[in-house]
Amino acid sequence: MELYTPFAKPFYVMTKPAGSMCNLNCKYCYYLEKSNIYKDAAGARRFLMDDSMLELFIERYINSQSMPQVLFTWHGGESLMRPLSFYRRVVDLQRKYARGRVIDNCIQTNGTLLTDEWCRFFKEHDWLVGVSVDGPEEFHDEYRRTRQGARTFNKVMRGIDMLNRHGVEWNAMAVVNDFNADYPLEFYHFFKEIGCRYIQFAPIVERMLPHDDGRHLASPCDMAGAELADFSVTPEQWGRFLCTIFDEWVRHDVGRYFIQLFDATLANWVGQEPGICSLGKTCGHALVLEYNGDVYSCDHFVFPEYKLGNIESQSLVEMVMSRRQTDFGLAKRQSLPRQCMNCRFLDICNGECPKNRFAMTADGEPGLNYLCRGYYSFFEHAAPYMDFMKAELEAGRAPANVMKARITGADGVF
Ligand SMILES: C[S@@+](CC[C@H](N)C(=O)[O-])C[C@H]1O[C@@H](n2cnc3c(N)ncnc32)[C@H](O)[C@@H]1O
Numbered sequence: 506m507e508l509y510t511p512f513a514k515p516f517y518v519m520t521k522p523a524g525s526m527c528n529l530n531c532k533y534c535y536y537l538e539k540s541n542i543y544k545d546a547a548g549a550r551r552f553l554m555d556d557s558m559l560e561l562f563i564e565r566y567i568n569s570q571s572m573p574q575v576l577f578t579w580h581g582g583e584s585l586m587r588p589l590s591f592y593r594r595v596v597d598l599q600r601k602y603a604r605g606r607v608i609d610n611c612i613q614t615n616g617t618l619l620t621d622e623w624c625r626f627f628k629e630h631d632w633l634v635g636v637s638v639d640g641p642e643e644f645h646d647e648y649r650r651t652r653q654g655a656r657t658f659n660k661v662m663r664g665i666d667m668l669n670r671h672g673v674e675w676n677a678m679a680v681v682n683d684f685n686a687d688y689p690l691e692f693y694h695f696f697k698e699i700g701c702r703y704i705q706f707a708p709i710v711e712r713m714l715p716h717d718d719g720r721h722l723a724s725p726c727d728m729a730g731a732e733l734a735d736f737s738v739t740p741e742q743w744g745r746f747l748c749t750i751f752d753e754w755v756r757h758d759v760g761r762y763f764i765q766l767f768d769a770t771l772a773n774w775v776g777q778e779p780g781i782c783s784l785g786k787t788c789g790h791a792l793v794l795e796y797n798g799d800v801y802s803c804d805h806f807v808f809p810e811y812k813l814g815n816i817e818s819q820s821l822v823e824m825v826m827s828r829r830q831t832d833f834g835l836a837k838r839q840s841l842p843r844q845c846m847n848c849r850f851l852d853i854c855n856g857e858c859p860k861n862r863f864a865m866t867a868d869g870e871p872g873l874n875y876l877c878r879g880y881y882s883f884f885e886h887a888a889p890y891m892d893f894m895k896a897e898l899e900a901g902r903a904p905a906n907v908m909k910a911r912i913t914g915a916d917g918v919f
């Protein structure tokens with residue numbers, strides 16, 4: 506069997522086997538309304554990836570990779586809107602085309618549809634499950650509701666209990682929005698109390714701009730006329746949220762709880778690859794595959810203007826290495842405003858996600874990240890501790906020593 510032009514750096518594909526279909530209706534969701542892009546084409550197929558598309562994708566994805574390990578990411582919409590038989594077929598097809606490679610799978614879910622049967626499958630095949638939960642009940646239920654407005658927290662927690670009972674590896678995925686951002690310690694303690702040691706959270710930043718096809722969210726290339734969505738976190742809230750959790754983590758939890766954004770900040774501090782794209786120097790290594798084979802530049806750029814092609818007519822390698830995708834990836838660096846180029850934290854922040862660069866710099870240049878003030882205050886606050894942890898790492902000692910150190914920071918000695 507043919508191996509398609511392999512290249513050194515791996516690339517990833519986030520797959521949407523049920524398109525944007527979902528049993529919930531979270532108010533801030535960026536993906537639900539993507540169904541409008543396909544409403545004329547989907548018809549009876551209802552945004553479902555069919556068998557032949559699934560096989561084509563699995564074969565091509567495996568054969569496009571030059572690494573011995575291949576990671577599949579099942580995403581949505583709601584990934585569990587497909588029946589278990591769909592994922593059993595996934596496993597069969599992965600076996601058929603693996604040819605000695607190690608195949609890993611992770612699946613992102615809202616957790617409400619989990620059953621013992623799903624958990625047995627995940628355990629048997631060693632899938633990593635990402636569950637979305639936005640903190641304690643009152644924060645989670647503020648925005649994560651069903652179409653009928655019903656709360657979902659209890660169902661999600663039931664799902665998490667089931668995963669634990671079956672010994673399935675899982676991690677939590679949370680968003681920080683206008684509401685929960687003001688309660689950082691309640692948020693952090695919740696995850697510690699439910700025994701979640703790897704904590705990932707992402708800020709919600711969306712702008713509203715009605716489109717003719719029924720979508721309401723602005724695309725990153727929409728500049729004029731878009732209004733900030735009210736559920737977005739403000740830069741000040743984001744900064745306070747990060748600094749408050751950081752203070753507790755750096756005193757008590759380094760090496761015990763892993764907060765993705767703090768780990769990525771430290772990675773950049775010591776000159777290593779951050780494990781989070783928003784703090785990376787370039788974009789473009791993680792494509793999105795929609796149910797019908799359409800491929801987009803990134804999960805946050807699923808807009809008609811960012812479609813790269815379709816796997817029925819183009820190879821994944823062709824698309825990931827295309828001029829358009831290369832330019833998309835490099836634009837993260839090349840479009841930085843002067844304020845970022847002169848910023849003392851440029852190598853840590855990298856201007857964060859280009860999707861959020863719709864603010865003006867102090868001297869009126871467009872393209873500044875909306876969350877700049879929040880990130881800047883966090884990096885400034887964390888700097889003395891990051892310097893200390895960097896020195897420990899360089900000396901071959903544990904960064905966790907920071908918890909015992911006397912450090913003079915922006916906020917004095919502790
Ligand atoms: C779109 S969902 C798809 C998978 C699944 N339905 C779930 O909720 O986990 C993937 C993740 O994106 C998060 N999310 C939703 N809307 C967002 C937005 N506007 N900005 C950032 N993250 C968002 C969700 O909370 C979830 O953790």
Ligand code: SF4
Nearest residue numbers: 527529531534582615
């Ligand atoms: S469960 Fe996931 S896909 Fe569904 S509305 Fe919520 S965030 Fe969006």
Ligand code: SF4
Nearest residue numbers: 782783788803805858
């Ligand atoms: S555009 Fe944003 S979400 Fe997409 S890869 Fe770049 S930083 Fe990540």
Ligand code: SF4
Nearest residue numbers: 845848854856874877
């Ligand atoms: S902190 Fe602000 S100015 Fe500095 S790199 Fe980040 S977005 Fe740019």
